[in-house]
Amino acid sequence: MNSPTSTATMAPPAVHLIDVHKTYPGAEPVHAVRGVSLALPTGSFTAVMGPSGSGKSTLLSCAAGLDTPTSGRILVGDREIGSLSSDALTRFRREHVGFVFQSYNLIGHLTVIDNIRLPMVLARREPDPGWLAELVAAVGLTGLEDRRPGELSGGQAQRVAIARALLPRPTVVLADEPTGALDSRTGTQVLEVLRETARRLGQTVVVVTHDPRVAAAADRVLFLADGRLVDQLDQPTVEQITARMIALGR
Known part of the structure; x- marks a missing residue:
């Protein structure tokens, strides 16, 4: 299939x-990802779905530079991350790259703000106080900074993880089942x-x-099966997504 591109920008x-x-x-050998090519426009919100074992998390990890592809090229912004040394990749x-994990990955002895x-802090950069305060307010954590x-x-912890991912103003934010550990209301x-925070910030x-309701919030949904990009939907509905997942044998 053709590489996904935005019609809006x-x-x-x-x-x-x-x-x-x-x-x-x-x-x-396990072929987790097979010949995937795609281009995600700046400012887009994309969901990736597929049956269990279809390669979704592996694809995300490769895009984030957390895992190294066997072959192929990955560019984040204008940098090809496969050409970077281990130390340079960590800094990059x-x-x-902001990453939001299902398990939050917060440090237990640190406060929300820390x-x-x-x-x-790890990058030895001082965040802009105004931007930090704006972000805390945007994710609904005002008053909880010292907890x-x-x-x-769980919902508050995931909001901390989202704010942490957004703080450096990264080129891309990648989220692996960010609502998977939450009840339906909190996940929504x-x-x-x-x-909304990401959209406002561009x-x-x-x-x-794996949740069609989560995917329906995206501008575009990409479907993986057996490690391949097999389908896509633009501005999808929950019903359309559910039907595609059934067809893929979710």
Whole structure:
């Protein structure tokens, strides 16, 4: 199929994958990603779906530079991340790639505000106080800045993770099942925070999800099966997404 591109904007891609393959060696090699090419426009909100084992999380990890593809090229902004050394890639990810995990990955002894600031502390950069305050307010954490993760609900903890990912103003924010550990109501609220905050900031977001309701919030849904990009929907409805997933044998 053709590489996904935006009909709403001619901005250069925030993320560009070119014939990406990922194979895990073994007695029976696992071909997790097979020849995926796609271009995600700046400011777009994309969902990635597919049956279990279709390669969704592997694709996201490769795009984030957390895993190395067996072959192919990955560009984030104008940088080909496969050409970077390990140290340079780590620095690049801190500044240009925000990642939101299902398990939040917050540091238990740090306060909410210090968890949000962590990527910039590691990068030895001082966040703009005005931007930090705006972001805290945007994700609904005002008044909770001094709490620790153990004092937060799941929805609040995921909001901290979203703010942490957005703070460095990265080129792209990648989220792996960001609402998977939350109840339906809280998950909907957290998704709305991610979508609206990112949209207001012109941020590029990619979400891996199994939930058609989450995917329906995206501008575009990409469908994977057996490691291949097999279909896409623009401005989809929950019903359209559900039908495609059934056809793919979810």
